[in-house]
Amino acid sequence: MPTHTVKSFDEELKRLMNLISQMGGLVETQVQDCIQSLAKRDSTIAERVIQGDLKIDSLEHDVNDLTVRMLALRQPLAEDLRRVVGALKISADLERIGDYAANISKRSVALNQVPPARPATGIPRMGRMVQQILKEVLDAYVEQDAEKALLVWRRDEEVDEMYTSLFRELLTYMMEDPRNITPCTHLLFMAKNIERIGDHATNIAETLYYQVTGRPLTAERPKGDTSAFTVVEPEN
Numbered sequence: 001m002p003t004h005t006v007k008s009f010d011e012e013l014k015r016l017m018n019l020i021s022q023m024g025g026l027v028e029t030q031v032q033d034c035i036q037s038l039a040k041r042d043s044t045i046a047e048r049v050i051q052g053d054l055k056i057d058s059l060e061h062d063v064n065d066l067t068v069r070m071l072a073l074r075q076p077l078a079e080d081l082r083r084v085v086g087a088l089k090i091s092a093d094l095e096r097i098g099d100y101a102a103n104i105s106k107r108s109v110a111l112n113q114v115p116p117a118r119p120a121t122g123i124p125r126m127g128r129m130v131q132q133i134l135k136e137v138l139d140a141y142v143e144q145d146a147e148k149a150l151l152v153w154r155r156d157e158e159v160d161e162m163y164t165s166l167f168r169e170l171l172t173y174m175m176e177d178p179r180n181i182t183p184c185t186h187l188l189f190m191a192k193n194i195e196r197i198g199d200h201a202t203n204i205a206e207t208l209y210y211q212v213t214g215r216p217l218t219a220e221r222p223k224g225d226t227s228a229f230t231v232v233e234p235e236n
Contacts, residue, residue, distance in 0.1 A: 035127035
């Protein structure tokens with residue numbers, strides 16, 4: 001990170017990066033815990049995630065306040081401007097990821113009131129993949145590494161393909177036995193929330209790439225989600 005004549009501006013940039021890193025660390029923990037609460041059917045962990053969402057919201061407000069102040073008083077240009085605006089966008093993506101983790105936990109609490117459903121084992125596997133992608137993009141942010149961000153961006157297709165597979169499996173179970181409808185509906189929403197976490201991690205990768213290089217990612221985002229076109233034929 002370049003140094004500036006006005007030392008206080010460097011301090012503000014450092015504080016901004018620290019806020020994003022702190023927010024990212026909390027979000028990582030939230031995602032890990034919400035997946036663990038599902039895998040272990042542990043409502044205590046789920047409730048902790050739900051309560052923890054408030055801290056992430058508070059940090060997003062801190063980022064918003066600091067970026068507005070910096071834009072108004074410092075009027076940054078070029079890389080500095082990209083860094084400040086990028087932090088604003090990344091904090092919004094992290095806040096949404098925190099919301100999805102809380103949503104998953106709320107459904108975990110509801111799911112724990114009914115017998116376990118067989119497809120539930122596939123959701124944590126997808127969750128762990130998204131956890132890893134989120135960790136990699138946050139590491140890339142700390143290191144300001146555009147190449148690492150690009151690698152994360154390319155992994156979005158893996159998440160989409162796993163989501164499509166789970167979507168088809170869950171629909172099949174619902175058609176086989178009406179008693180599966182309630183738990184599988186919760187699992188469908190959970191899987192979609194995890195897929196959306198992957199999308200927001202990809203958004204962060206795109207923002208970071210532009211922030212570091214000054215060039216947007218112009219290639220079409222790799223997508224593997226075909227669930228909208230899925231047709232499951234009933235068995236005879």
